[in-house]
Structure formats: structure tokens, C-alpha cells
Amino acid sequence: MTLKADMRILVVDDMATMRKIIKNMLTQIGFTNIQEADDGSTAWKKMEDAIASGAPYEFIVSDWNMPQLSGLDFLKKIRSVESLKNLPFLMITAEAEQGNVVIAVKAGVSNFIVKPFSAQVLKEKIDKIFNK
Amino acid sequence: MSNNFIEFSKPFIDAAKNVFETMVFTKLEPQKPFIKKDNVSRGDVSAVLGMSGVLKTGDKGPVEFKAMFVLSWPYETYFKVASAMLMATYTTYCEEISDAGGEICNMVTGNAKRDLAVMGYSSNMSIPSMIEGAGHTIKYPPGTKIIVIPITSAHGPMFMELCYKEE
Numbered sequence: 001m002t003l004k005a006d007m008r009i010l011v012v013d014d015m016a017t018m019r020k021i022i023k024n025m026l027t028q029i030g031f032t033n034i035q036e037a038d039d040g041s042t043a044w045k046k047m048e049d050a051i052a053s054g055a056p057y058e059f060i061v062s063d064w065n066m067p068q069l070s071g072l073d074f075l076k077k078i079r080s081v082e083s084l085k086n087l088p089f090l091m092i093t094a095e096a097e098q099g100n101v102v103i104a105v106k107a108g109v110s111n112f113i114v115k116p117f118s119a120q121v122l123k124e125k126i127d128k129i130f131n132k
Numbered sequence: 133m134s135n136n137f138i139e140f141s142k143p144f145i146d147a148a149k150n151v152f153e154t155m156v157f158t159k160l161e162p163q164k165p166f167i168k169k170d171n172v173s174r175g176d177v178s179a180v181l182g183m184s185g186v187l188k189t190g191d192k193g194p195v196e197f198k199a200m201f202v203l204s205w206p207y208e209t210y211f212k213v214a215s216a217m218l219m220a221t222y223t224t225y226c227e228e229i230s231d232a233g234g235e236i237c238n239m240v241t242g243n244a245k246r247d248l249a250v251m252g253y254s255s256n257m258s259i260p261s262m263i264e265g266a267g268h269t270i271k272y273p274p275g276t277k278i279i280v281i282p283i284t285s286a287h288g289p290m291f292m293e294l295c296y297k298e299e
Contacts, residue, residue, distance in 0.1 A: 095242045115242065116150060
């Protein structure tokens, strides 16, 4: 997998503040094509629309704790679709317990980041995902 | 104040320092704590998050606990904190910064929860809520003791509150 500045990225978080922080960090890193969704179910709809339009998302950055459809359920939904089994998915959570990491890994997460984090840490996680 | 309350509060102070250094780019200087006797916020904007769970220690059986974590800011401090966090300038309270305090509260509690788990506390967190307005009041769980930890920072003063009760 290669990293492109115009890679289509979807940032999913129910808190507008966190979406803005992540978007700012991704912009700082050099990405230019970033869209947002405020929950897993909104994100799923956006993904379906993007696939239908022929320009699917290439990287998902999602919070864990969200109403309607949590980040974990959103990830499971994505991994249940054959064509999305390898879609890079970075999970973000405020809850730093080890058990969460294990659950996310079992569900097929590409990498995992615990809040608080800096743009540098986000970049390192992205590099790890795309340089596997 | 019980030893468990003092032990319970330490991870929140460490987590708040970490969150503010990483996301708000400022160092916190906690001051001497005091017990709060009323329910009036010391700030104009408060983020509130409830916790409940079980404390398991080696020498006695599991004890249920309830807790609440509150961060309160005077308006001027809140605007500076939100501006630093969101890399923009805010001088009035608006929709765009209305959940910044809640996100900070969420991150602090999430981090504290990990350290509390090591100490024997297994806990569940509620979704943070925000209260805004000069002189607003905070509804604490009945029967809990409240400690206030005043904090100074380059962005101005703020107040951390913790209440804790074993059942």
C-alpha cells in the first residue's frame, strides 16, 4: 500500500471537537482529501455512496465510543464485506485498557491509537498501517 | 476523607496533566485541594462525567462505588483552551467549541480508568455533558464528598472536581 496526499480519508467521531483535531492533524501531515461523519451509521451511508460513485474511501479513522453504531460495530460491518476486508482502519479511543486492544484486533482493526495523541504519533500509526 | 478517595483522585490529576500537555500544549499546576460544601461551579463552563463500578481489593470483598469527574473553566480560560486545541481563535462561547470541554473530560477519565483498573477499580464511564453560564450549579450524586483541586496554567485558572462514594 502506498501513501498519497489526496488519499480519500473518512474521519468518524461523534464529537465535533475531535473530528476537527484529527482533521487538523491529518492536514498537518499532508493529507488533502478528508471527509467527516458524526457516527458509525452516518459513516456507513457515506461509504456506500462513495463506493457507488466509484470513488471509495481508502482510509478510515474512527472513534470507538459513538451513539447509533459504535466504532467497533462499524469496523465489524466493514470487515463483513469481502471488498472491504483490507480497507485500512485506524481506531481511536479514550479508554486505554488492554482488553479493548484485543477486541479491536480480533475484529480486524489495522492499528489502534489512544487519546490523547500528537500529530507525530498519528503519523507513525499511519506509516505503520501503510508500510506493512 | 477516606484513603480510597485520595487514592482514587491521583490518576485523574496525572491524566489531566498528560491530556493538557498533549492536546492543549500547556502544563497544569495543581494547587492545594479543598472540600466543597455547595453545588455552585467555580467556573462558567463545566464538563461533567459520571462513573460507577466495583473496587476489588485483596483484604475485603468487592465494594461498589459511584464517582463524578468535573472540569470547570472561567470563560477566558475556556476560550484559550479551545483555541489551542482546535488551532483557531475563539473569544465567545459558540457551537464549535461547545463539546471541547467534554472531549477533554472524556480523555482524562479514559486515561484515569486504565490506572484505576490496575488499582482494582473496574469502572464504566458515562457520556460527558456540558453546562454553561455564570454561577451554574452542578448536580452531584447524593451522599458523595466533593473535593476541588484548583489548577493554574498558562491559559488561566481552572478547577478539577471529584466526588466519590462507596456503597
